[in-house]
Amino acid sequence: EIVLTQSPATLSLSPGERATLSCRASQSVSSYLAWYQQKPGQAPRLLIYDASNRATGIPARFSGSGSGTDFTLTISSLEPEDFAVYYCQQRSNWSWTFGQGTKVEIK
């Protein structure tokens, strides 16, 4: 099973600041990595797929990069509604795995 490790666990930032979240895979996943956003009391929402493609309706301030084992989600300028938990996710054969999450909180 491929393990995804996210860092940091918590990111304390102010609105308008840039957020950089990391996801590392235990073995190469090529570019087959997604990022989800989850707000309290809500289901996860797909943000980024195939490492760098924004899902439908996702604002341009969200961007993803990386390939192989190292991936980054960047939020260029945090809006109040962006404070949430973010998960990376990959699929290998018949196994989907998620990272443990990074919480982006208001400083």
Added chain:
Amino acid sequence: EVQLVQSGAEVKKPGESLKISCKGSGYSFTSYWIGWVRQMPGKGLEWMGIIYPGDSDTRYSPSFQGQVTISADKSISTAYLQWSSLKASDTAMYYCARRGPGEFGNYFDYWGQGTLVTVSS
């Protein structure tokens, strides 16, 4: 509009059985895999298994194999997650999610609202 609507919150005692549901609409239910994801209180997301309603082909995470049963009734566009004997450690939010088509097949593009299952004596 694609929608996955899950059944309501449940409170059960240890040892009881339970079946929760996920009804799809706004798309061809038999043509997309439906996965189940567990989120224990304050914790992250764990993939449990996935079913193709068209032919009921089902795959489980090794962590959940034998612990739960996933099924589907394509005549009413509904997928199910069931337990035969609940434990306190099954207390969690459970989400169903649609596996994306084609190039999106590695991801879950639509999610249900979640079903909270509480198991307590």
